[in-house]
Amino acid sequence: MDFMDLIEMPRVDNVKVYRQIQNYELNQLVTQKLFGSLNLTSHHLIFITQTDLQKPREEIWIVHSSIDSLEKNVTEAKFQLMIKCKNFQIYFVDFPTAYCCNSIHKSLESLSNLTTENMKLPFFCQTISKINQEDWNFYSIEKSYKRFFPNEDSSEWRISEINNDFKISPSYPKKVIVPKNIDDQALIKSSQFRSMGRFPILSYYHKKTNSFILRSSQPLLGSNNKRCKEDELILKCALPKGKQGYVYDLRDASILKTAVSKGGGYETEVNYPLWKRINKHMDRFDQLHISYSKLIDACINSSTQFFYKLDTSAWFYNIRQALYLSFLIADEIHNKNGCFLIHGWDGLDNTLLISSLAQILLDPESRTLDGFIDLIEREWLHAGHPFSKRYFKSAFGITPQKQEGPVFVLFLDCVRQLCEQFCLSFEFNEDFLIMLFDNLYTSEYGTFLGNNQNEREQLLVSSRTVSLWTYVKNEENIKKFINPLYKINDDVIWPSIFTQSLSLWSNLFLRFQINSKPNDEAKKEIVKLVETNLQVKIKVEKLRNELLELQKEAIDAGVLNSENY
């Protein structure tokens, strides 16, 4: 299939485009009306305004994959297309005839719903910057291992390459960390007992207390109550003496029966005597998608009962729940003797969310820019979060397979809440999180392509596309993402999880509705304050050295005495 087959009409003239823009002077939203021509290319919808002596030519570029939903409104007098983008921007396009409206609609429907990974934008954007292999290899399990276990010999854990060909578990990375005393054969047995072959692996090791987080998928008990000795052995071996094991099952206890009847299940007390099972409810990704749609709807149609609508969207419920559960885990790990195995159904979504949030609370490293990228690589990309499926559509759309679910968006929002509550403890800023959001749905970079490492390797992503981290690490770009107030905080952070303490992410969810200028001004002012402070510190250091030298000179010359007389 070629792009050109999908484009019947590459250009339409006499088109009107309406969009809402912020009038900064009046601090009001106004509808901007533009006249011009619409052009379709393989990856972009490009609108160019008519040349006008008074106004400079304006261009609007819309990437096809950024289109979330299209609504056609064709009446006798009006041939209109409403384009809702994944980043919440909305355009209205008036066409001169019903024919071109239909044609463009048809083309866009196909172009914005391409499922073939190979045809996606990053493969056509190799020129944006040089492909840097180092950025593709940003994360390595050896590095993590070293960080968790500086002294390898005394460690009770090892790196296994059992999944090197992605056969044992297609959604796991090639290498995983497992208890040292467990051999690869046991891992294979355990993988057969776990949904999608996702046997328990080490996710985080808390050096300060020698506690840890494991994660996996649900065990496949089924209605005939199967058990797997090897799986039981992994959990038994992992747990050191004096520690209390907890299985954090992110499903409500009431649905466990259903899970068993479908061939799934849970860790029974009889077979896993050292581990205490705790069921905590988290909305699944498909429910979360509904929550997300309601949230965005409340933001766009905010006139009446705004707070009520926010509440019923359950988005804040999900934030609270996610932060609360990670808080509980961090508390057990840092202050008590708890070790954790986290899973839900397949361990692809909420499991990763809770495990990575707990790490942000516990691990100062993960609050640095590099550490955070490492966390995303380790706990989301290498852990097999199905990015391609979950972010195919945003808040306005959904595919018939209903695989969409903004779990990573919820993660970003939770991290932002933490950034807001601990404004000194994070090296990166809100703009970094918004940049991640934007690249999640549509990107020129290959980082979020595919659903797991296996798929990314098959697509040759690392040799055919540029890594998002190449963009981030660029000297010019990195400045935008650094929090000027950051000071290393070696402690565990304990967030507040009351709804009063949380806030709506207005710079993201209301991005096309609010005036960001006063806040940008404040941000600049903060940078200025930090710089002035730094300069005066440097000056003082210099003066201090100068004074010390002069003092020495004066003593040597015998003109300065240390005694009063």
Add this chain to the structure above:
Amino acid sequence: MKLDLEESNVITKIENVQLEDRSNSKIKTAGLLYLTISHLVFIETNSKREIWIYYSLINSIEKLPLSINGSPILIRTKHFLNCLFIISKERDCQTLVQVLNQYSRPTKYHELLCFRENSHLKKLLDSTHKNNQQIYHLESEYARMGLPNNKWTMTNLNSDYQICDTYPNVLFVPASVEDKILQSSANFRSRGRLPVLSYLHPNGASLTRCSQPLSGFNGRCDEDEQLLQHILMTNENSKFMYVVDTRPKINAMANKAQGKGYENETNYKNIQFHFIGIENIHVMRNSLDKLVKCADSSSNSSFLTELEKTEWLKHIKAIIDTSVFLVEAINDQNTSVLVHCSDGWDRTAQTCALASLLLDPYYRSIHGFQVLIEKEWLLFGHKFSHRCGHLFENDKEISPIFSQFLECVWQLQLQFPCAFEFNETYLIKLHEHVYSCQFGTFIGNCQKERNDLKINELTYSLWDYFQSKIYDFINPLYIPNSVYSNSVLRPDTRIFSFKFWRSLYNRFDSTINHSEKLIDSLSMLSYNTSSLQEYSKLLEKRCAQLKKLIQLNKNDENVLIDLSEDDFEKIEISDKNENEKKSFEKKLTLDEISIDFNSIDLNWKSTRKNCVCYEPFDFASSKLNCSRCGEILCETYLPFSTHLSHSISPHLEQFNFELAKSNGS
């Protein structure tokens, strides 16, 4: 502001008291309760933590059902501190309630705190300030607007409060109008509150305020109609003017039946009449009650739905919406506006003050904001004592009208972080002291009453107190010449722009407030900068002295012996006054250099650390760095700490003190 317990008159002491944590009822701390004549003091047994509650701030005392541990008593304050004490002996509990009822319900002004001897304030304010009460003269504020001019003039018609006892004794009215007209208009307006000037825009459009006309169903007053014409005529740029009734129409209609009401458009020429529905004091009071409950039930998972039900933010939005309407009329349409509600001292004060704040950047400075409050609220007779319940009188008069104004300002601060010279802490402290009765500033209901009470002579002024702690209140992000702060502010009034004011309504809930406050970090950063700047000056001076010393030594070996006594001290210190000169006329020694050298710690502790004294429980109290040792201190702890001998605040005065000390002894 703490007092020494020894000094205060302790009435009684209650032992075996437990303080229950509001967010987790399982957590209880044991301690002692002291009842003084002015305070309730709780002192924890195991830590040094103390909670001091002024009786004047107590809003309600509620006896809850008996529990196994004793009798629980819930005390809620007007600044949103909720304390649940569990008292083991029922008899003690009765004593507590009895004492509180006796002392926390003053019925006469002279029983209020501000009229009592206050050694702490005396020490703080008498040394630095003398009789600064009158920071504000109405004339000088109108002079700032260019008045009197040929259009507007000052009248002494109310010099003895004879035509309106709730207005100031000086009023600004159109120059063309005769006293007779003013007199008749006053008679036609509720409580004599005739239309007078509040703010004059440079474009000629004016903001005037009054109370409702006593029109009934068809009453009219020629002179009142004429006065409006005179006001209209002062502005050449517009052929008409707006009359804004800030009440909902139905309320205004109801007033007609009582012989009051609103202007009939057919009687007044060239006016456009508008109703804008801001609800009355009773609705606002109930809404706040709901809000406080909503904020208190912090475990409530449907907080946002509850918040919606309180309608509080809807009311805040209505006030800002109205003010934006006034701003657009005056600034964009060059059209004058006359504003009133019923008596013109609640909604009118809110909207006129806010509109001025949006229009004129002067009111966004610390001084300008005080002037604005003095003018629109104090002088134009907002009934502070009634609305805040300073005395134990009629509950139905209490309403958070001024608090709403402060919250509106806070909402604006959120939207325009660089536009205000003062910070959030300023608003929170102002909110507290409007109720606390420690200062005379907000006592009484109008200027006449404050004069009769001799407030200026007998009490301390809140403004002076604020001035003495000004460093706590400065917004480090303030840009006086910014695009946004130097022109008209145009707030976004869509409902999603309005936020719940957590730092006020959950001021004392440590589990709800953010651990690392941006405002603290920024203030500290600018403290640190200015303190280091002073320090670098000191270092530069020392360097110069040493250079001079070495230089002189090289030039002439013999000078060495009596050098510092005369030669360079004269050069260096010639600009200093006599006292300081004396302190400087000592030898420069190594010890002194080292004292100077170590007078500042370069690595101040981050604000995320708590004060060395105890866990902070008031999130509005600011954290400071001791500039010498870099430790974190909170303001409550400061007066009692040994750090006081260190230089706490970087401002010049104290630094000179530091200088003098290190050189002098």
